[in-house]
Amino acid sequence: MKRTVFKNRWLPYLLVVPQVLVTLVFFFWPAGKSLYLSLFRSPPFGGRDLFVGLDNFTALLTDAQYYDSVINSFIFAGGVTSLSVVVGLVVAGLANQKIRGLAIYRTMLLWPYGIAPAIAGIIFLFIFHPSYGVLPYFLSFVTSYEFNWLLKGWVAMALVIVATAWTHLGYNIAFFLAGLQAIPSSLLEAANVDGAGPVRRFTAIAVPLISPVTFYLVVVNMVFAFFGSFGVIHAVTRGGPGHATEIMVYKTWNDGFIGLNLGSSAAQSVILMALVIALTVLQFRFAEKRVTY
Amino acid sequence: MSTPATVARPRDFLVAVGTGEQTRRRRPFPWGTLIVHALLLVSVVVIAFPLYYCFILSTQTVDQVIEKPPLLLPSTHAIENYAEAWRKSKMGRLLVNSAIVAVSVALGKISISMLSAFAIVYFHFRGKTLVFWMIFVTLMLPVPVRILPTYEVVGNLGWINTYMGLTVPLMASATATFLFRQFYLTVPDELCEAAQLDGCGPMRFLWKFLLPLSWANIAALFVVLFIYGWNEYFWPLLVTNTADMRTVIIAIENIIPRSGTELPIWNVIMAASMMALLPPVAVIVFMQRWFVKGLIESEK
Numbered sequence: 074m075k076r077t078v079f080k081n082r083w084l085p086y087l088l089v090v091p092q093v094l095v096t097l098v099f100f101f102w103p104a105g106k107s108l109y110l111s112l113f114r115s116p117p118f119g120g121r122d123l124f125v126g127l128d129n130f131t132a133l134l135t136d137a138q139y140y141d142s143v144i145n146s147f148i149f150a151g152g153v154t155s156l157s158v159v160v161g162l163v164v165a166g167l168a169n170q171k172i173r174g175l176a177i178y179r180t181m182l183l184w185p186y187g188i189a190p191a192i193a194g195i196i197f198l199f200i201f202h203p204s205y206g207v208l209p210y211f212l213s214f215v216t217s218y219e220f221n222w223l224l225k226g227w228v229a230m231a232l233v234i235v236a237t238a239w240t241h242l243g244y245n246i247a248f249f250l251a252g253l254q255a256i257p258s259s260l261l262e263a264a265n266v267d268g269a270g271p272v273r274r275f276t277a278i279a280v281p282l283i284s285p286v287t288f289y290l291v292v293v294n295m296v297f298a299f300f301g302s303f304g305v306i307h308a309v310t311r312g313g314p315g316h317a318t319e320i321m322v323y324k325t326w327n328d329g330f331i332g333l334n335l336g337s338s339a340a341q342s343v344i345l346m347a348l349v350i351a352l353t354v355l356q357f358r359f360a361e362k363r364v365t366y
Numbered sequence: 367m368s369t370p371a372t373v374a375r376p377r378d379f380l381v382a383v384g385t386g387e388q389t390r391r392r393r394p395f396p397w398g399t400l401i402v403h404a405l406l407l408v409s410v411v412v413i414a415f416p417l418y419y420c421f422i423l424s425t426q427t428v429d430q431v432i433e434k435p436p437l438l439l440p441s442t443h444a445i446e447n448y449a450e451a452w453r454k455s456k457m458g459r460l461l462v463n464s465a466i467v468a469v470s471v472a473l474g475k476i477s478i479s480m481l482s483a484f485a486i487v488y489f490h491f492r493g494k495t496l497v498f499w500m501i502f503v504t505l506m507l508p509v510p511v512r513i514l515p516t517y518e519v520v521g522n523l524g525w526i527n528t529y530m531g532l533t534v535p536l537m538a539s540a541t542a543t544f545l546f547r548q549f550y551l552t553v554p555d556e557l558c559e560a561a562q563l564d565g566c567g568p569m570r571f572l573w574k575f576l577l578p579l580s581w582a583n584i585a586a587l588f589v590v591l592f593i594y595g596w597n598e599y600f601w602p603l604l605v606t607n608t609a610d611m612r613t614v615i616i617a618i619e620n621i622i623p624r625s626g627t628e629l630p631i632w633n634v635i636m637a638a639s640m641m642a643l644l645p646p647v648a649v650i651v652f653m654q655r656w657f658v659k660g661l662i663e664s665e666k
Contacts, residue, residue: 077558079568088485091478099535100507106515164409181410187646189597189615196420205432300508304599308619322510329514346511353506
């Protein structure tokens with residue numbers, strides 16, 4: 074807290090007006106309206122809203138397709154997170170060495186963060202392309218299984234997971250590198266004197282010490298995957314084949330904007346809201362306890 | 367903000383993993399270093415492959431794209447593919463739109479966050495805690511949880527399909543506000559006292575003292591927010607409905623063939639993708655120091 078402050082009756086209010094206005098108009102009001110709409114059934118082409126209580130929620134919770142979208146979301150977010158966190162940790166461990174050309178390696182490792190998930194999806198769409206893609210071509214030498222993401226749900230899911238994880242990699246590597254560099258060298262030198270090899274020093278000392286960073290990245294990657302991945306689904310699979318890659322965010326948009334089922338879409342928004350609040354609380358609870366070396 | 371761990375002086379913190387300095391004289395050949403180089407090279411190649419693949423496809427003809435075995439080398443048809451992509455999707459307009467959105471969202475977020483953080487740190491006023499929590503809660507309200515009502519609000523303002531609609535609703539930023547708040551808290555009190563003794567008012571203090579001190583933070587934030595704005599997908603898709611207001615990221619989806627009967631013009635699609643992804647990637651590569659600083663410090 075500052076000891077010296079300026080004294081002015083109205084200026085501080087004037088200064089926060091732009092932020093508060095944007096927050097109220099585009100965040101609080103719409104979020105409140107989502108809560109309100111979730112309790113009503115709105116005729117799509119106008120007319121009075123009909124109060125239906127929790128009907129929209131019970132309809133969702135008894136809808137097998139909604140459960141599928143929840144399961145898809147967790148498979149997707151879990152897949153993206155584990156892939157990009159594990160690969161990010163290993164690569165950051167490699168790049169945190171005393172070797173020549175480090176700056177160049179780092180640049181070469183961070184840039185995928187700049188690629189939009191939707192564009193990554195389009196590139197991987199072609200890598201996975203059943204007729205012309207390079208991946209099915211090389212796999213055809215190993216197995217006769219048809220890796221066609223247009224027909225097989227799990228291949229489509231793998232496609233969007235790999236594409237999204239690729240764009241998260243730069244972010245994770247940047248954070249892991251920062252965490253690894255904060256480890257006091259004395260600890261690792263001590264282990265070196267005790268005869269621990271480079272791999273053991275990494276797994277037994279570095280990895281446990283940066284577990285707070287790992288936890289943070291797991292939460293943030295989950296949030297990214299849950300709420301920032303609309304683009305890759307919309308641009309590549311459109312939730313298909315069938316509903317195999319229909320994640321919650323995509324279904325919420327699709328039911329509301331395309332299906333014009335406003336009440337159900339609002340109820341789905343409210344469930345998503347609960348989810349993001351839980352994840353944010355988790356992230357900040359941990360931030361308070363963050364270990365500093 | 368003096369967090370040495372995250373600021374770019376990595377070598378100081380590097381650890382002698384791998385070689386073991388004290389035994390170097392006895393060791394004839396640094397196998398460890400060689401293995402690290404090899405593994406890093408493999409990582410770089412694997413991570414770069416999708417972009418390389420995108421690039422080589424964008425230089426081939428349609429016949430070469432569908433050739434088997436796949437041709438994994440660049441060809442000579444880059445110019446015609448890029449020209450075709452430019453023409454087919456009105457790329458010039460799309461890139462301008464994306465640039466307008468990315469720059470305005472970044473500058474807008476930085477300006478309003480800087481002002482509100484200044485108010486929160488340098489003034490006592492009724493409702494300060496409330497304002498702080500309101501800004502914090504926006505973290506928990508991403509676009510997907512308020513899709514239709516936000517669209518409705520923008521519609522009532524008459525902002526559908528306008529640059530206002532594309533940018534203003536994205537401008538609140540809790541992380542940017544927190545970053546400025548953190549930074550202002552590290553500025554010594556003496557600076558403000560001295561300024562006040564010299565009769566310096568609050569706005570002059572912000573403009574003449576705090577702003578020059580925070581250039582590094584502003585640059586770092588700008589890089590991260592620019593990338594965020596450029597790559598935003600959901601919001602532009604919602605609020606635009608004509609081709610000339612689309613941003614480049616959502617427009618490329620339109621040229622993907624959805625039915626099996628269309629010609630696979632993958633070379634042109636990849637050329638368009640290259641044009642869409644190069645600006646943010648170039649920003650990261652050329653402003654890497656700011657990028658890493660912005661990424662890591664905006665999460666504290």
